Amino acid sequence: MKIIVGITGGIAAYKSPELVRLLKKAGHEVRCAATAHALEFTTRATLETVSGVPLYSDLFAGNATSTEHISLKDWADLLVVAPATANIIGKMASGIADDALSTLLLAMAPQRVLLAPAMNSQMWAHPALQRNLELLRSWGVVTVGPDDGPLACGTSGTGRMSDPAAIAAAVANGDWTNGDGGQRLAGERWLVTAGPTYERIDSVRFIGNYSSGKMGFALARVLAEAGAEVELVSGPTSLSISHPRIHTERVESAREMYAAATKAFPACRGAILSAAVADYRPRECADHKLKKQGSEGMTLQLVQNPDILATLGAMKAPGQTLVGFALETDNELQNAHSKLQRKNLDFIVMNSLRDAGAGFGTDTNKVTILGTDGSSKESALMSKEEIARLIVNTVTAS
Numbered sequence: 001m002k003i004i005v006g007i008t009g010g011i012a013a014y015k016s017p018e019l020v021r022l023l024k025k026a027g028h029e030v031r032c033a034a035t036a037h038a039l040e041f042t043t044r045a046t047l048e049t050v051s052g053v054p055l056y057s058d059l060f061a062g063n064a065t066s067t068e069h070i071s072l073k074d075w076a077d078l079l080v081v082a083p084a085t086a087n088i089i090g091k092m093a094s095g096i097a098d099d100a101l102s103t104l105l106l107a108m109a110p111q112r113v114l115l116a117p118a119m120n121s122q123m124w125a126h127p128a129l130q131r132n133l134e135l136l137r138s139w140g141v142v143t144v145g146p147d148d149g150p151l152a153c154g155t156s157g158t159g160r161m162s163d164p165a166a167i168a169a170a171v172a173n174g175d176w177t178n179g180d181g182g183q184r185l186a187g188e189r190w191l192v193t194a195g196p197t198y199e200r201i202d203s204v205r206f207i208g209n210y211s212s213g214k215m216g217f218a219l220a221r222v223l224a225e226a227g228a229e230v231e232l233v234s235g236p237t238s239l240s241i242s243h244p245r246i247h248t249e250r251v252e253s254a255r256e257m258y259a260a261a262t263k264a265f266p267a268c269r270g271a272i273l274s275a276a277v278a279d280y281r282p283r284e285c286a287d288h289k290l291k292k293q294g295s296e297g298m299t300l301q302l303v304q305n306p307d308i309l310a311t312l313g314a315m316k317a318p319g320q321t322l323v324g325f326a327l328e329t330d331n332e333l334q335n336a337h338s339k340l341q342r343k344n345l346d347f348i349v350m351n352s353l354r355d356a357g358a359g360f361g362t363d364t365n366k367v368t369i370l371g372t373d374g375s376s377k378e379s380a381l382m383s384k385e386e387i388a389r390l391i392v393n394t395v396t397a398s
């Protein structure tokens with residue numbers, strides 16, 4: 001591929017030459033475009049040396065009629081902005097083109113832009129920034145990271161640019177490599193379940209788990225960015241997602257999730273069930289707050305919930321693809337294999353709670369994707385966004 005690496009003014013710009021090196025090593029042709037502030041953190045000489053070609057950083061370059069941004073956008077298959085500051089994200093969302101890189105970004109089709117955001121965690125959490133990113137994603141822009149960790153400002157949190165190796169891996173996995181502008185799944189409908197379920201004990205208490213919904217929401221986003229219509233059935237979570245092709249149904253209990261998923265599945269090309277569904281619920285739910293009684297313990301009687309994944313496995317029609325998750329703590333691969341067969345799945349995504357940074361609540365995950373055809377794909381620890389891309393590309397490959 002022909003790739004432009006865009007560099008904006010953040011401390012993570014010191015890692016951009018390494019990204020250029022990795023992309024070139026992977027066989028890509030690479031050019032660099034930088035803002036003036038980026039060159040406070042890295043240098044023209046470094047970028048020109050690693051890329052082997054002149055840097056694009058001046059809109060006019062001594063020529064008032066320069067249209068280099070147009071010839072560059074015609075040349076490139078992909079524009080990777082790493083680091084992408086809050087400023088460039090805001091400019092992109094508003095269509096502002098006031099220097100070489102922002103003008104190039106306005107000329108590029110959004111489906112050919114990959115952003116690796118990097119900033120302070122409070123800037124990352126700001127509603128304006130999140131709104132801008134949602135808008136860009138709805139146009140087809142893909143994001144990688146940011147990761148959690150120590151930040152240049154001395155604090156710690158979400159905002160570190162993903163490692164150059166993870167960004168290079170996202171380029172290798174990306175939908176744009178299919179050459180259809182990221183709309184590879186156009187016309188398909190996919191069901192995704194996400195988050196935990198809550199099983200009520202009384203009017204104020206429930207049995208739940210630590211699922212945040214991040215994995216399922218990332219899957220929904222990646223499917224929608226690839227052109228699919230997505231039925232997202234989510235248990236209780238604080239997350240929200242806004243994309244014209246994602247239809248979200250909020251549920252609370254396993255039985256509600258079962259009803260929504262079994263209703264949606266027949267019209268779907270496939271389903272990815274990442275929700276952490278409670279296997280049991282209290283036999284009875286009190287309609288008032290249960291009071292403490294005496295000094296004895298309390299016995300809660302539980303009954304089994306329906307198994308949504310096994311039910312969809314039994315309903316599955318030819319041409320439908322069913323993907324389950326397996327959250328394991330021991331005998332991981334053996335248990336995952338057994339679920340793959342028992343529930344009539346096509347793929348199972350195993351994540352182990354023994355891997356640091358994987359599973360509940362984290363922004364990252366590490367998975368092994370097993371297929372009924374005997375295939376096995378093991379990932380590195382990556383952001384849930386990147387894991388979602390790996391899963392979607394694997395299960396929709398045929």
Ligand code: PMT
Nearest residue numbers: 211212213214215276277307308309325326327359360361
């Ligand atoms: O939400 P996050 O904080 O991002 O965390 C992501 C995750 C850890 C929840 C996710 O990666 C994950 O592992 N989801 C599956 C969790 C789980 O319940 O695994 P399980 O091994 O118990 O279930 C196996 C499969 O059956 C899952 O696809 C599950 O959705 C499904 N299931 C389970 C029980 C049930 N009654 N109905 C089901 O459909």
